[in-house]
Amino acid sequence: AMLSQVVNPVIYQSGYGEDEPDEPPPQDPVTYITGSELRDTSLSCDYLIVTHEDFFSTAALDEFANYRAEYNNLSIVIAKVDDIYTQFSGPGTRYRDRNNSQDGAIKMFVRHAYYNWGIQYLLIVGDVEYVPSHYQVQVHRWGEVIDYEEWYTCVSGEDEWPDLAMGRFSVKDQNHLRSIHGKILSYEHPDDYNWRALYVEGNGMSPDQGIIDLLRNVGFDVTELYTNGGNDRQDLINAINLGQNFVHWHGHGSTDAWACIGFLKCDIARLNNFSSYPIIFAESCSTADLD
CATH class of the missing domain: 3.40.50.10390 (Gingipain r; domain 1)
Structure with a gap:
């Protein structure tokens, strides 16, 4: 005859099929x-x-x-x-x-x-x-x-x-x-990516050659305008209307003007670059005044 003995029996439960706590629903985007x-x-x-x-x-x-x-x-x-x-x-x-x-x-x-x-x-x-x-x-x-x-x-x-x-x-x-x-x-979804950039310097300030070189090194065709070289407001308007990806302005300014080149708030109405909106970096006083 075969004898069996159970000592200190332990019952293990897998939990399979039991109700488990609901996971929180995924967060919407x-x-x-x-x-x-x-x-x-x-x-x-x-x-x-x-x-x-x-x-x-x-x-x-x-x-x-x-x-x-x-x-x-x-x-x-x-x-x-x-x-x-x-x-x-x-x-x-x-x-x-x-x-x-x-x-x-x-x-x-x-x-x-x-x-x-x-x-x-x-x-x-x-x-x-x-x-x-x-x-x-x-x-x-x-x-x-x-x-x-x-x-x-x-x-x-x-x-x-x-x-x-x-x-x-x-x-x-x-x-x-x-x-x-x-x-x-x-x-972000241009019909034809624009590789043009505009650098504008006013009032005889020293140009930031590092910015110009950086733009050219990554493939941009950079136009440079200098007020002490005879460039004026119309040159700026013409260049923007041509279509630019980046515009960098360095010169004196106020809440309603880029002073050195004479570009005023009212001149915005003369821009027609509706298919090419640039990112503008303005190194100038008060051009980021919100109020």
């Missing part, structure tokens, strides 16, 4: 968040959009956000400034400013998103009356107060080096937003 959702630490976000109620969940913003998510394979989160003020303002706000606690709340939110969601890009949608800029006194003989938007991206450490890329669509309505989206589409 474009996610609109409100209220306390802004403090969530579990979101994933490459590209953060901060905007105003007037643009939040509108067709124009949704079209752009979904295009950017698909074209660049990015996860996008969109939040309203009123919710940011509610969730990130208060006496203990790290970046609280005695004159404007709203910009401090925005920076705290961006910092939260940077450390918890891993954002790489920040886009503000709306003019300064919709989403405020940050202002500080520029230390020079005029003591001018300037808008300093890059401040929003300096969130790691106490230095003033940006930790992510940032831009703003200074728009007042959905039509304006759609216009910017259309220009981006034209730039």
